[in-house]
Amino acid sequence: MRLNQSKLAPARAEEGSKSQYSASGLGCFGWILIILSIIFTLATLPISIWFCMKIVNEYERAVIFRLGRIVHGRAKGPGIFWILPCTDTVNLVDLRTVSFSVPPQEVLTKDSVTIMVDAIVYYRVFDPVMSVISVINVDSVTHLLAQTTLRNILGTKSLSDVLSDREHMAQEMEHLLFDASKGWGIKVERVEFKDVRLPVVLQRAMAAEAEAVRDAKAKVIAAEGELNASRALKDAATVMSMSPSALQLRYLQTLSEVASERNSTIMFPVPINMALAFSRS
Numbered sequence: 001m002r003l004n005q006s007k008l009a010p011a012r013a014e015e016g017s018k019s020q021y022s023a024s025g026l027g028c029f030g031w032i033l034i035i036l037s038i039i040f041t042l043a044t045l046p047i048s049i050w051f052c053m054k055i056v057n058e059y060e061r062a063v064i065f066r067l068g069r070i071v072h073g074r075a076k077g078p079g080i081f082w083i084l085p086c087t088d089t090v091n092l093v094d095l096r097t098v099s100f101s102v103p104p105q106e107v108l109t110k111d112s113v114t115i116m117v118d119a120i121v122y123y124r125v126f127d128p129v130m131s132v133i134s135v136i137n138v139d140s141v142t143h144l145l146a147q148t149t150l151r152n153i154l155g156t157k158s159l160s161d162v163l164s165d166r167e168h169m170a171q172e173m174e175h176l177l178f179d180a181s182k183g184w185g186i187k188v189e190r191v192e193f194k195d196v197r198l199p200v201v202l203q204r205a206m207a208a209e210a211e212a213v214r215d216a217k218a219k220v221i222a223a224e225g226e227l228n229a230s231r232a233l234k235d236a237a238t239v240m241s242m243s244p245s246a247l248q249l250r251y252l253q254t255l256s257e258v259a260s261e262r263n264s265t266i267m268f269p270v271p272i273n274m275a276l277a278f279s280r281s
Contacts, residue, residue, distance in 0.1 A: 034084065051085040055079070059078075061075035062077050063091045064076060064088055091132050101119075102118055102120070104116045108155060113159045115199075117197075119173070121190075122188070124186070128185065142181060149173055
């Protein structure tokens with residue numbers, strides 16, 4: 001639901017800006033200047049055509065000020081349009097998505113750990129008129145806003161949240177940046193955390209902790225294997241005790257395996273059954 005509202009917000013803001021900045025009266029002196037400008041333009045034809053004609057690309061919009069007031073309360077473009085060279089001023093606004101890197105910020109997390117975090121922010125201008133009249137430098141203001149927002153968000157998170165829940169924090173930062181910058185005609189489209197750098201001492205401590213956890217798991221697995229092997233050996237001994245012939249065959253099989261491994265003389269005790277047979281004879 002939040003995504004749908006964020007998509008509709010730029011369109012609503014643009015409609016509001018059109019109605020808010022509608023052209024108002026220029027006054028008697030203003031109309032005199034406009035008439036003189038038209039007369040001067042007609043008198044210098046066809047040379048003045050090159051100064052009156054402006055071309056705006058598909059990804060641009062032109063915000064025209066006539067004697068300090070916005071013409072028709074909206075931006076023009078794309079295509080060709082005409083201006084009065086003596087009274088009109090043109091500001092071109094690029095509507096393409098712009099990306100910038102937030103410099104590494106030293107942040108103290110909620111659990112009092114100092115980390116260095118940097119991010120990448122993608123934004124675009126959806127209201128050219130607001131981006132011109134509401135803020136002096138859109139890029140600079142957006143950079144500073146992203147830096148402060150990044151520090152504020154990470155200050156409320158613990159280290160484990162920063163390392164494991166980057167996607168949620170990026171969405172939260174994107175929402176906060178959009179709420180703060182939509183009044184400037186800017187829409188933040190995406191935020192990505194680029195890198196999280198920890199102190200060297202903390203890295204060593206985390207590595208030692210991870211190694212200890214791995215050693216503990218290895219010991220548990222080895223103990224479980226020994227337990228399973230002892231149970232299997234107990235079951236085998238129980239089966240063999242119930243059948244003396246099976247025990248004798250196992251004894252001979254073990255001797256065969258030992259003899260095949262080394263070419264040496266092996267002395268082994270005579271089975272009890274065989275000794276009993278000689279004694280009876």
